[in-house]
Amino acid sequence: xxxxxxxxxxxxxxxxxxxxxxxxxxxxxxxxxxxxxxxxxxxxxxxxxxxxxxxxxxxxxxxxxxxxxxxxxxxxxxxxxxxxxxxxxxxxxxxxxxxxxxxxxxxxxxxxxxxxxxxxxxxxxxxxxxxxxxxxxxxxxxxxxxxxxxxxxxxxxxxxxxxxxxxxxxxxxxxxxxxxxxxxxxxxxxxxxxxxxxxxxxxxxxxxxxxxxxxxxxxxxxxxxxxxxxxxxxxxxxxxxxxxxxxxxxxxxxxxxxxxxxxxxxxxxxxxxxxxxxxxxxxxxxxxxxxxxxxxxxxxxxxxxxxxxxxxxxxxxxxxxxxxxxxxxxxxx
Ligand code: AQP
Numbered sequence: 001x002x003x004x005x006x007x008x009x010x011x012x013x014x015x016x017x018x019x020x021x022x023x024x025x026x027x028x029x030x031x032x033x034x035x036x037x038x039x040x041x042x043x044x045x046x047x048x049x050x051x052x053x054x055x056x057x058x059x060x061x062x063x064x065x066x067x068x069x070x071x072x073x074x075x076x077x078x079x080x081x082x083x084x085x086x087x088x089x090x091x092x093x094x095x096x097x098x099x100x101x102x103x104x105x106x107x108x109x110x111x112x113x114x115x116x117x118x119x120x121x122x123x124x125x126x127x128x129x130x131x132x133x134x135x136x137x138x139x140x141x142x143x144x145x146x147x148x149x150x151x152x153x154x155x156x157x158x159x160x161x162x163x164x165x166x167x168x169x170x171x172x173x174x175x176x177x178x179x180x181x182x183x184x185x186x187x188x189x190x191x192x193x194x195x196x197x198x199x200x201x202x203x204x205x206x207x208x209x210x211x212x213x214x215x216x217x218x219x220x221x222x223x224x225x226x227x228x229x230x231x232x233x234x235x236x237x238x239x240x241x242x243x244x245x246x247x248x249x250x251x252x253x254x255x256x257x258x259x260x261x262x263x264x265x266x267x268x269x270x271x272x273x274x275x276x277x278x279x280x281x282x283x284x285x286x287x288x289x290x291x292x293x294x295x296x297x298x299x300x301x302x303x304x305x306x307x308x309x310x311x312x313x314x315x316x317x318x319x320x321x322x323x324x325x326x327x328x329x330x331x332x333x
Contacts, residue, residue: 004029005140005175007039007081007131010058011050012198014065016207016281017186019288020252021146025178027070029144036076037138037313038066040306043081043088044131047124048112048199060302061292065209067305068291077316079309081134086317090133091126093324097163098129102155108148132156136172137317144178147185148195153177167327186249189223192241207281210289217278220246229269234258250277253284 006026008018030036040062045055059080071078081087103109106128113120123130131152135143136159143153153175160172188194190205200206207219225242237244237258244258250273251258265273295302325332 001033001035002141003035003037003138004142004144004178005037005039005135005138006144007041007044007134008062008066009041009045009198010055010062010080011045011048012054012058013061014209015186015196015198016209016249016285017146017196018198019065019069019209019285020186020249021184022144023066023069023071024252025144025180026066026076029142029178030071030076034142037140037316038071038076038078039134039313040066040078040080041131041134044127047121047127060296060299061210063302063306064292064295065288067295067302068288073305073309077309077312078305079313080306083307083310084313084317086137086314086321087130087133090137090321090324091130093328094129094132094136094159094163095126097159097166098132098155102158103128105151106155107151128152128155129159132159135175136160137320138313139173139320140175141173142178143175147179150177150179169327171323171327186252187241187245189219189245191224192243192245207285209285210292211285212289213282213286216281216285217275220274220278220281223274225270225274229267230262230265230273232262232267234262236262246273246277250280253277253280 006022008014008022014023026036026038040059042055042059045058063078063080066078067073103125109120109125109127112124132155135153135156143156145153154177157174160174163172164170186196188196188200188205189207190202196206198206204219204222207216211219223242223246225246226240228240228243230243230247231237237247247258247261250261254261265276322332
């Protein structure tokens with residue numbers, strides 16, 4: 001059976017971007033003829049500074065977000081990365097396969113590092129190599145990700161191909177990025193040209209999965225837009241990134257197309273559309289945030305689920321790592 005792997009970094013609380021761009025599709029893939037493995041990638045989170053207490057809490061919050069959105073720990077394997085040490089071990093091998101030139105082309109590093117690349121951790125630079133290990137450790141064939149992660153999945157294919165070529169084996173499969181649907185890139189509410197991020201500066205630029213109804217309404221109300229009303233057709237959204245973003249968020253939440261959203265609100269002004277969007281968001285998110293709050297009140301249950309998931313993950317990962325070490329020529333007793 002085809003195998004899905006994907007992960008989310010506990011570098012803060014979950015956003016609407018993580019939900020629409022990732023978790024919602026993870027849930028759809030579960031039981032859809034795939035074996036599904038989902039990971040809270042805590043080793044990736046520490047590539048930038050994380051306060052230990054906040055990291056622990058964010059790890060549990062992301063896990064609760066998965067579970068509350070419909071990830072069933074019986075149907076999927078759900079765990080946090082650091083409990084399966086094989087990820088870090090395989091990443092080291094891949095650090096020796098990947099080329100510096102490949103890493104230098106990664107746009108996410110350039111965006112995150114900005115002008116200050118010299119001050120970044122070595123881990124942030126090597127991030128894509130750990131991500132390749134995450135995927136290839138399970139011989140995953142399908143990797144559902146947002147548009148922004150596509151380049152990293154392509155690098156994973158390059159690493160797999162070079163490993164297979166150098167060691168003259170046909171061992172690691174070529175993983176496919178799975179990118180589809182509207183609102184795959186949810187943008188910042190204050191600047192429609194930037195993506196909505198967990199770690200963005202201002203809380204007003206994102207919807208957090210734990211925001212209450214009033215906060216969600218206020219954030220959409222204050223979301224930046226131009227003054228023009230909604231256009232008649234989707235072509236009319238060209239050159240209007242903030243308007244496009246709000247229409248696409250509505251579409252993704254309602255499971256309809258952006259054209260259908262515009263047909264539902266012909267020529268509407270923001271005074272009409274923003275409250276409608278806020279109501280829809282609250283309707284869709286509040287059952288999830290309610291369940292997340294319930295789970296977070298008893299983190300022992302979350303920890304048990306993650307530990308059990310890690311045990312199942314190791315059962316797949318260890319044979320793949322052992323075989324890799326054999327191929328590379330490591331002596332093992
Ligand atoms: N704004 C977004 N729109 C659509 N998809 C998104 N994803 C993240 N933001 C958006 C998708 O969520 C998954 C998990 O992402 P991640 O947490 O591993 O890393 P990220 O993409 O770097 O997420 P953030 O929120 O921007 O975190 P920070 O601020 O810490 O860097 C991925 O599939 C991603 O595409």
